[in-house]
Amino acid sequence: xxxxxxxxxxxxxxxxxxxxxxxxxxxxxxxxxxxxxxxxxxxxxxxxxxxxxxxxxxxxxxxxxxxxxxxxxxxxxxxxxxxxxxxxxx
Amino acid sequence: xxxxxxxxxxxxxxxxxxxxxxxxxxxxxxxxxxxxxxxxxxxxxxxxxxxxxxxxxxxxxxxxxxxxxxxxxxxxxxxxxxxxxxxxxxxxxxxxxxxxxxxxxxxxxxxxxxxxxxxxxxxxxxxxxxxxxxxxxxxxxxxxxxxxxxxxxxxxxxxxxxxxxxxxxxxxxxxxxxxxxxxxxxxxxxxxxxxxxxxxxxxxxxxxxxxxxxxxxxxxxxxxxxxxxxxxxxxxxxxxxxxxxxxxxxxxxxxxxxxxxxxxxxxxxxxxxxxxxxxxxxxxxxxxxxxxxxxxxxxxxxxxxxxxxxxxxxxxxxxxxxxxxxxxxxxxxxxxxxxxxxxxxxxxxxxxxxxxxxxxxxxxxxxxxxxxxxxxxxxxxxxxxxxxxxxxxxxxxxxxxxxxxxxxxxxxxxxxxxxxxxxxxxxxxxxxxxxxxxxxxxxxxxxxxxxxxxxxxxxxxxxxxxxxxxxxxxxxxxxxxxxxxxxxxxxxxxxxxxxxxxxxxxxxxxxxxxxxxxxxxxxxxxxxxxxxxxxxxxxxxxxxxxxxxxx
Amino acid sequence: xxxxxxxxxxxxxxxxxxxxxxxxxxxxxxxxxxxxxxxxxxxxxxxxxxxxxxxxxxxxxxxxxxxxxxxxxxxxxxxxxxxxxxxxxxxxxxxxxxxxxxxxxxxxxxxxxxxxxxxxxxxxxxxxxxxxxxxxxxxxxxxxxxxxxxxxxxxxxxxxxxxxxxx
Numbered sequence: 001x002x003x004x005x006x007x008x009x010x011x012x013x014x015x016x017x018x019x020x021x022x023x024x025x026x027x028x029x030x031x032x033x034x035x036x037x038x039x040x041x042x043x044x045x046x047x048x049x050x051x052x053x054x055x056x057x058x059x060x061x062x063x064x065x066x067x068x069x070x071x072x073x074x075x076x077x078x079x080x081x082x083x084x085x086x087x088x089x090x
Numbered sequence: 091x092x093x094x095x096x097x098x099x100x101x102x103x104x105x106x107x108x109x110x111x112x113x114x115x116x117x118x119x120x121x122x123x124x125x126x127x128x129x130x131x132x133x134x135x136x137x138x139x140x141x142x143x144x145x146x147x148x149x150x151x152x153x154x155x156x157x158x159x160x161x162x163x164x165x166x167x168x169x170x171x172x173x174x175x176x177x178x179x180x181x182x183x184x185x186x187x188x189x190x191x192x193x194x195x196x197x198x199x200x201x202x203x204x205x206x207x208x209x210x211x212x213x214x215x216x217x218x219x220x221x222x223x224x225x226x227x228x229x230x231x232x233x234x235x236x237x238x239x240x241x242x243x244x245x246x247x248x249x250x251x252x253x254x255x256x257x258x259x260x261x262x263x264x265x266x267x268x269x270x271x272x273x274x275x276x277x278x279x280x281x282x283x284x285x286x287x288x289x290x291x292x293x294x295x296x297x298x299x300x301x302x303x304x305x306x307x308x309x310x311x312x313x314x315x316x317x318x319x320x321x322x323x324x325x326x327x328x329x330x331x332x333x334x335x336x337x338x339x340x341x342x343x344x345x346x347x348x349x350x351x352x353x354x355x356x357x358x359x360x361x362x363x364x365x366x367x368x369x370x371x372x373x374x375x376x377x378x379x380x381x382x383x384x385x386x387x388x389x390x391x392x393x394x395x396x397x398x399x400x401x402x403x404x405x406x407x408x409x410x411x412x413x414x415x416x417x418x419x420x421x422x423x424x425x426x427x428x429x430x431x432x433x434x435x436x437x438x439x440x441x442x443x444x445x446x447x448x449x450x451x452x453x454x455x456x457x458x459x460x461x462x463x464x465x466x467x468x469x470x471x472x473x474x475x476x477x478x479x480x481x482x483x484x485x486x487x488x489x490x491x492x493x494x495x496x497x498x499x500x501x502x503x504x505x506x507x508x509x510x511x512x513x514x515x516x517x518x519x520x521x522x523x524x525x526x527x528x529x530x531x532x533x534x535x536x537x538x539x540x541x542x543x544x545x546x547x548x549x550x551x552x553x554x555x556x557x558x559x560x561x562x563x564x565x566x567x568x569x570x571x572x573x574x575x576x577x578x579x580x581x582x583x584x585x586x587x588x589x590x591x592x593x594x595x596x597x598x599x600x601x602x603x604x605x606x607x608x609x610x611x612x613x614x615x616x617x618x619x620x621x622x623x624x625x626x627x628x629x630x631x632x633x634x635x636x637x638x639x640x641x
Numbered sequence: 642x643x644x645x646x647x648x649x650x651x652x653x654x655x656x657x658x659x660x661x662x663x664x665x666x667x668x669x670x671x672x673x674x675x676x677x678x679x680x681x682x683x684x685x686x687x688x689x690x691x692x693x694x695x696x697x698x699x700x701x702x703x704x705x706x707x708x709x710x711x712x713x714x715x716x717x718x719x720x721x722x723x724x725x726x727x728x729x730x731x732x733x734x735x736x737x738x739x740x741x742x743x744x745x746x747x748x749x750x751x752x753x754x755x756x757x758x759x760x761x762x763x764x765x766x767x768x769x770x771x772x773x774x775x776x777x778x779x780x781x782x783x784x785x786x787x788x789x790x791x792x793x794x795x796x797x798x799x800x801x802x803x804x805x806x807x808x
Contacts, residue, residue, distance in 0.1 A: 100784065104783045251722050
């Protein structure tokens with residue numbers, strides 16, 4: 001399974017493409033592509049959003065479901081989805 | 091410290107407005123990302139894993155209390171309430187939003203700060219000795235020339251599109267705390283036989299994928315020729331540096347490929363044309379800048395060694411902090427205080443807005459309103475009366491800034507790594523924190539003695555791992571984080587690049603490896619011998635055997 | 642490609658033949674360094690204004706003695722990040738005393754104009770919808786300069802000492 005990950009232009013935060021061609025900070029609410037055709041469709045939508053200056057650098061990432069949660073298989077993308085592994089100084 | 095005049099202020103304010111205009115055009119879609127990216131980089135704005143990151147210059151590491159308070163304000167108002175001090179004496183904000191950057195830059199411009207050229211293929215922040223102007227071992231104060239270089243290099247129309255980034259460092263002490271031998275240009279100030287102050291010019295040092303120790307291309311350069319000579323070096327680099335391969339584009343590659351003698355010849359040939367040009371520095375200009383760095387009106391005091399010894403005997407924690415964190419000041423009765431940003435509670439180099447504000451107050455109360463940032467991600471209060479040290483220590487301890495570990499095992503340099511940085515292959519901060527946690531016993535820390543551990547999360551070496559006594563490089567091996575070790579690096583006047591121990595260790599064995607290395611050292615060292623000296627005496631063999639077993 | 646000069650769109654009267662097989666017998670042309678070196682005698686004999694374009698790896702020293710022969714010297718930016726032409730421009734103006742039109746061609750970004758102008762370019766090949774506005778942006782965004790160049794504007798050091806009454 002794949003999802004689209006990107007950064008929003010105006011605030012830079014990590015977002016996922018949704019089923020209704022929107023963007024969400026929550027990986028749980030993003031669109032899931034279960035085959036290559038769906039993935040290509042999502043990517044085309046994402047590229048259009050990039051051209052429209054909504055997001056930066058969108059691309060597909062593989063994800064799996066683990067304990068009911070979506071988890072990117074690559075560690076780098078996992079960190080992007082969940083945040084730094086070290087606490088933010090309070 | 092230097093204060094902006096009308097010209098400096100005008101330049102920075104115009105730059106703020108220029109970037110505001112460029113940002114508005116970008117958000118409206120009038121500028122595409124390929125056009126905007128170089129513009130935002132030249133104002134210090136990166137896009138990282140989670141958000142934009144804004145890097146603000148702290149010129150040669152000198153910071154006023156007023157500026158520190160504004161850094162706190164920016165952290166609170168536009169970020170998540172903290173900042174990170176870097177290995178080039180800068181500060182980074184990890185969560186800044188593009189739409190807020192023009193306002194953040196405007197707020198910083200009010201206190202004479204900016205991110206101009208903190209990224210991009212241009213001349214970056216010129217860095218220096220964090221003890222400049224106050225160190226007992228200082229020959230000449232490098233800050234004067236750092237300020238002169240800063241102005242010359244800011245928005246230089248000829249050198250804003252170099253083959254790659256360019257970093258300059260200056261030391262005025264024979265004990266080099268500025269790592270000049272691993273910079274693109276390193277300048278070492280000293281006095282010749284006639285007693286005149288001048289520069290040794292070292293070119294082509296650097297870390298990253300292909301580390302090099304710099305080569306001396308000019309033994310003696312009088313101050314009046316400083317800018318013309320730098321301009322000659324930059325012009326040769328601008329023309330002859332490689333532009334076909336990003337990883338071979340630094341000046342160190344050029345110097346290595348043509349050789350120091352040929353490189354020197356090219357520079358001298360160019361310099362002949364311009365040495366007497368408008369770049370020649372009049373003494374009046376040197377004096378004018380020098381006036382900004384005049385010593386404070388210090389009181390006439392006696393050395394307070396006895397008092398401090400007594401206070402230390404009564405309080406062992408204070409004694410440990412005195413020994414590790416306090417350095418000798420050139421004026422009797424004064425001391426240099428290092429503020430450790432390496433407590434266990436936060437990533438190395440991080441500081442909350444509350445800590446920044448509190449430290450600004452301490453600078454005002456105890457150090458003429460001035461601080462320094464060093465390249466090991468710690469801060470300095472440069473001018474503290476010895477008689478104030480105990481009180482200051484108590485206040486620092488109350489805000490977790492008094493860990494007595496400067497220059498010791500837990501005073502670790504760690505780059506942001508894969509937790510933050512888009513370039514990283516592995517995380518560095520958790521390894522640093524694990525090492526710190528493993529070495530919590532201050533007795534153990536002081537038993538190990540002087541030690542620098544530097545951790546980088548990728549080959550770009552922002553954590554300076556090549557020049558750590560122990561260097562750790564995080565790599566990605568088939569999706570797992572592995573850590574490779576080097577031993578025997580040093581960034582001081584006897585600079586050396588570390589030697590690889592052998593295969594890397596997975597994350598859950600990395601700290602054990604550190605312990606193994608240090609246990610080996612403690613076992614075989616001569617009395618009073620630092621880790622670095624033991625390594626240089628015995629070589630890699632005993633460490634390799636301890637880590638990997640007999641050959 | 643549009644030409645921007647002195648705040649206004651300008652007509653380019655030169656024909657760029659630098660990549661052509663043969664050089665036309667007359668007309669104002671811009672030749673390559675190779676063409677100049679191979680056919681210098683014929684080119685010198687032409688009555689019409691002559692121009693030359695230097696690629697980013699071609700150093701201006703190659704035409705140092707001959708700069709006054711050219712009405713236009715164009716310096717090419719193959720990518721906007723290739724900054725060699727900034728050094729070439731300064732040498733042409735300051736060392737070789739070139740006084741004709743110094744033109745930036747290739748990947749020229751609006752936002753670089755103020756740097757280019759400062760090092761001696763006075764003409765820019767740039768697609769622009771509003772030339773006057775773009776020139777205004779480029780030329781006057783930053784008005785304080787720390788470095789001396791030959792563009793005639795005083796740099797900060799000179800201004801400071803003037804203000805202080807030295808000189």
